[in-house]
Amino acid sequence: MSKILIVGAGQSGLQLALGLQSHGYDVTVMTNRTADEIRNGRVMSTQCMFSTALQHERDLGLNLWEDQAPRIEGVGVSVAGPDGSRVIDWVGHLDGYAQSVDQRLKMAGWLETFARRGGQVVVHGVTVSDLDYFSRSYDLVLVAAGKGELVSMFGRDASRSPYDVPQRALAVSYVHGLGPRPEHDFEAVRCNLVPGVGELFVMPSLTTSGRCDILFWEGIPGGPLDVFTGVKDPEEHLRTTLELMRTFTPWEYERAAGGVELTDAGGVLAGRYAPVVRNPVAVLPGGGFALGVADVVVANDPITGQGSNNASKCAAAYLDAILEHGDKPFDRDFMQAAFDRYWDSARHVTKWTNAMLAPPPEHVLNLIGAAGQLQPVADRFAKGFDDPADFEEWFFEPEKAGAYLGSVAPQA
Incomplete structure (x- = not known):
């Protein structure tokens, strides 16, 4: 052999x-x-x-950890408005659960x-x-x-x-103590889009000390989220993460109001790559x-x-x-x-x-908005995380996106 x-x-x-x-x-x-x-x-x-x-x-x-890790049943998207409000909010359902270990x-x-x-x-x-x-x-x-x-x-x-250069500055915090999500009673990864600024992802996970949540900022380089370079102290990293949440995604910050703490001193990460x-x-x-x-x-x-x-x-x-x-x-x-x-x-x-990574074209904005009104669209977005090849059929081209929405709306 x-x-x-x-x-x-x-x-x-x-x-x-x-x-x-x-x-x-x-x-x-x-x-x-x-x-x-x-x-x-x-x-x-x-x-x-x-x-x-x-x-x-x-x-x-x-x-080996399937029975211990949270079962993630959906992927949600929120979009922040200029005033910090949440102008779009929806959750798509997965066919089979996801997990983070x-x-x-x-x-x-x-x-x-x-x-x-x-x-x-x-x-x-x-x-x-x-x-x-x-x-x-x-x-x-x-x-x-x-x-x-x-x-x-x-x-x-x-x-x-x-x-040929990094498109996002990345900052991760693993935390205990994040409050329950009020929008739904099942586990989901939530993607919060802040136009022109970046994205915040929140996902349930399993770490060395048990169940936790991951707070993950992706910031456009040079923008207000690109502030983690040189931050060496884990607690300062977490404070910065929470302060950005309070500013740009207050609905997520509310879940931290009861007090969150890092899972451990090694529970932070920052960097960027092309x-x-x-x-x-x-x-x-x-x-x-x-x-x-x-x-x-x-x-x-x-x-x-x-x-x-x-x-x-x-x-x-x-x-x-x-x-x-x-x-x-x-x-x-x-x-x-x-x-x-x-x-x-x-x-x-x-x-x-x-x-x-690029600013979304109009037809993609229409798809994201439609997912808040049409559950089949939200579900198809979520299922694309498991099978990204499906995006070829309805996501990249305006004509295919329009035809897809036209086929879903009458059924809805």
Whole structure:
């Protein structure tokens, strides 16, 4: 059976490693942190995984926190008016529930599971020269570490990357103590749009200390939300988050009136990056090849909440490609074909995400407004988070949007 090296212990790397392990492959995972260091470190993401991605985990028996994590049954959208009022407010229903599990909890647990099942874990930072050396002992090398020197091996695909600078400044807080939502009695991710300023996402999650909520600001660079650079104190980060909520989304701030606190000192994160699609195959100094995985090759802005979903779908696509390939050499053609298999779904996410980063055209504003009056439109928006390919049928083009609304309104 083939020997496979996976560099990176995130959603995609560990899901793929555990999947290959279950089929008898000799898999080594290289990571720069132990399970305990991951578990006790800083939050890494704002993951919300929808039905298809969750099913990939279930198929491998990796849904270890499904009974503990909140079941998210809807996706809601609110739009702030110039006076701070909420001029649009609706919730779309999902067909299958979504869930968010703090990646510190999940990745630490998965890494321990992989080791317990006999997988080899090497805790060591990896440079390009290291990877070149190690690659000579493996039949296939995959890079699933989305940051650092290794990513530079994968060149930017300009034809698929319309932005070359960050489009949002990101700030995350994991909190306990947020009050119940008065609008509905089921769990939902809420997206609050503040035109010309940015977005606030609020989502229920499971963290190392139990149920929590994630407060996630996406601010247009240079605008009033772009104020987290240089904030090192976690409590100051939270105070800034809440003050922005009071100013721009007072209906969400009301839920914090009873007092919220960070889940832990590592429960904040801030930064920014330019969304990018990279070439999937890297040439190592010695002439070998490495295949990029998930965020290494397709890194979208988190405005559409697709990062962990893309990672899960990429791992599933690569697992199927490897299993179907059998004992044949994992050459450059195989790597390109495996990526193309993943890109078949990821391209829809990239198109949708890049569209959401730009000021919305009139037909999209009409769709968002119509969703507040027509429940089928709200539901279709929500279901698109699980299947972004559906947006091709009704979201991007004014003619298709108009035809869709015309077909829904008579029924409603």
